[in-house]
Amino acid sequence: MNSQDYFNDELLEKRVDKFYGYGNYQGNYWFIGMEEAGGDFKENNNRINVWSNRGELELEDLVEYHIAIGARGLFQLGAAIQPTWNKLIRIVLSAKGIKNINTEDVRKYQIYELGRANQETCLLELLPLPSPSLADWTYSQHSLIPFLSNRNDYENHCVEKRINYISNKIKECQPSSVVFYGIRYEYSWIKIADVEFLPTSEGFLIGRSNQTVFTIVKHPTAFGVTNEYFHNIGKSIAASP
Template identity: 65%
Template sequence: MFSQDFFNDELLEKIVDAFYGYGNYQGNYWFIGMEEAGGDFNEINNRIKKWSEREQKEIEDIAEYHEAIGYGASFKPGAKLDVPVWRTLIRIILSAKGKDNIDLEDIRKYQIEELGRKDKETCLLELLPLPSPSLKHWIYGEYSKLTFLSNRDTYENYCLEKRINHISQRIKEHQPKAVVFYGVGYEPSWRRITEKIKDVEFSRTSEGFLICRNSQTVFVITKHPVSIGVTSEYFHNIGRSIATKIGEKPLFA
């Protein structure tokens, strides 16, 4: 019997080892961030329980899962566009597909119908599996008895290398058209993922993001969507650059 004041450590360990994000590994457009935002103990505990009840999948359908945890309104008509990361990723996708003059209704429609769905064109992965409100905020040491969760450093030491290897392997298996890593603070990890993939050599654009293409995939390392000073045009240009690279003959065949 587990106290309501602690996570179920068995489930917590499983989600750390097995959960990677949302969407479809067969999708053309992959986005890889550091970790999901999260709230307090009760909110995170509910997420973990629902993940377990829903067969402990490696990647979930984002709308179905958020419906299960009580946030299904984000994927229904009239949905609020209150998740800045999602808005930005959608802007990149629509730009990569050739759309200009993207407005909020374009973004809302894509969020409701396409983003992170199990049978659609996107895959949204996280380098680290546990949600947290910020880098400075770490509740797991307080509500778990797992020693590797005593602080963020021990947690990252426990799971980072395994997840880097796993994500790299999934990219090699599925060969998406584009993989966008967002958050320059974790650039060393993004580079460690791509170092395991053949012929990935980044160059820096005039806008400051990094981009390259091998024979299968365009790779981008970009600022985080909520970084201070970034504009919609910055992410629009990333999408257009992806489209250009997809259309180019690869340097390495």
């Protein structure tokens, strides 16, 4: 066995247990998705090693971390706008009452504010390991951890624990808004929120607790979704009592 072809399994288990996402638990705007995108073994291994070298934090600073893994270009003048972040940012800007949101508004927010440790957003992941797709599971080939032998075992190992942890964090921190994105995991989103959801005419679900507005929305990269769809989500958040 060539160790260069394998993850550090001790580190992988720490990542599974400890990492939840980016930003600030005290922020008003929380976004919860299934998992962050990854790549091949080399890319995922770099992401996890950088996370370890930076202190194995529960919440990372999105900008500092991505610069550390080699994605500095996302935060420079004229940066390309990351497709998922694009739509999440549009929700925030719309919820804050900004009209006629344009590409430069989104780019500026991506560069300076999204997922920062001291700013207003919190980006959480239901699952802790980066992966390029549901079908592409690199961990089975590069780890000896039994629950990483396939995605189903991995999800069975992680999901309920993380549902409970995130749900308790929401109750503790009481953000103004929690947006769950990705309809496939609606069951998990409903368990985390623990509120009744109702459909809207704009095509997303909305629910409320005493402190927080919850929405379940299409994934930002889903086929056919428009900027206006995400602007309407922000407006609904702003209009909620």
